[in-house]
Amino acid sequence: MIPKLNPHGEALLQQFREQVPALEQLSKTVYDQLRQVLHEQSVELSAIEYRVKTEQSLAGKLERKGDKYASLEDITDLVGLRIITFYTDDVDKVAAIVQQLYDVDWSNSIDKRKAHELTSFGYNSLHYICRLKEGSAPFEIQMRTALQHVWSAIEHDIGYKGAVKLPPEYRRQFSRLAGMLELADDEFSRLRTTMTDYRRQVQALVKSGKLDEVLLSTDSFSSYLQMHPFNKLNQRIAAVNQAEIFPASLMPYLPILEGFGLETLGDLQRFIDSNGEEAYQLAVSQLAITDLDILAESIGLQNLCLVHILKTGRGRVGLRWFYDTINGTHDSNEMLADMLYEQVASLPFVKK
Incomplete structure (x- = not known):
């Protein structure tokens, strides 16, 4: 059911209805471009998603804080994309690519990874508000790791998000779990770097002919076959x-x-x-x-x-x-x- 809005909110909602086809085209354009460029740059992704905000969702937002927006373009998340990586360092790589492709509105963008709150792991995504370089409506790109995404979904599912009045023992339990997942996120990235260095060492030893120093494994056998x-x-x-x-x-x-x-x-x-x-x-x-x-x-x-x-x-x-x-x-x-x-x-x- 669409909430009852004041005249300003109704006007914004009507503008949105008229712009839905253009917003859907924008979301698909950005999605296709990001998917292609990230593939070309060999960035392994868990997922890339896109959507246009539903009329019901926008109406709820306008009901809560419609007076905050002078025009529809002030609502920067009508078009939203989410890029989910496997590793934390790939979030920064994706961010660098986004900066090259689009004009980023730094005043409205936020890096939630800098919050450093004990229970903030699930919200530690990077949010950029962007526009196409040739001009367009604004769109939001969220970048986060797969573990951050899963944790955020779990928090939402069990109703923890925003539950600041939970008993201390429950909050401590969430804090411990969030800390463990954040550590795991960092360690997976560190392990990938270590494995990459190991593969390079193996390749160097194989090329140098020091075969007795190289243990037989999938990586070393693959290098040897070259x-x-x-x-x-x-x-x-x-x-x-x-x-x-x-x-x-x-x-x-x-x-x-x-x-x-x-x-x-x-x-x-x-x-x-x-x-x-x-x-x-x-x-x-x-x-x-x-x-x-x-x-x-x-x-x-x-x-x-x-x-x-x-x-x-x-x-x-x-x-x-x-x-x-x-x-x-x-x-x-x-x-x-x-x-x-x-x-x-x-x-x-x-x-x-």
Whole structure:
């Protein structure tokens, strides 16, 4: 139900009704522009939202403090956008981008993160009042982290916001929870920085050839693959049938390598060196009786793993584990393991 307004409030509300289509277009324009630019700048977002204030909401605002607004443009949140980031430092990155894209009304903008109140975590968003550089109605952009957004929603849901007369023990509980979440927000950003530095160190060690100093992990294996360590073996195998190599991910083989007990990239390099010739022999025994002329880029690493299993006497059980790990557990993997084992049992490196 629309509240009863004075003549000034009714006039403002009527102006709003007439401008709704233009305000909706403005909100969509800003949303599309922000989404595109933030994507181009590689800013990972939890969400980006936009809306035009509803007539009911505006009427309520005019009923409470309509005399404060001389014109409709004095109401700066008719169009609102909310940008939710994963990390606190990305809020500042988003703010810098917003400043470049739009004219910011600094007198009406506010950084609520500077409040430093014990229970203010849920309200710690950054609010900019902006206009398009070519001119437009004002619009509000709120920037906050995902944890701040969730906490604000929880506060609203349980009715805490504005409940200053709560008993002290409840207020203390909210303060502790808010402090824990604020600490978590900061620590996630710090952890991301630490992990980024670690990845750079790993990349530097890999490039320098200090492989024994690099633990085998998702990040280090990915960096190692950029050196194309299996290319030489792949090309040698492909030459058997003059085959072409097509791209394939090698990351699914990481659990296999870890299952072999490899702990560093140095271990992996020695694994390649010690099994390379047998991996080629295995390929020859398989390809010589076929006319395959297209091979996956994983062929070299696959054969290295199969050779290691056969050389260490793991036999059919080891082969079944390999296929289950790569293909997912399925009864057909046992048939594959049996078939391969019978085909290669006579090769000199196969340990019975």
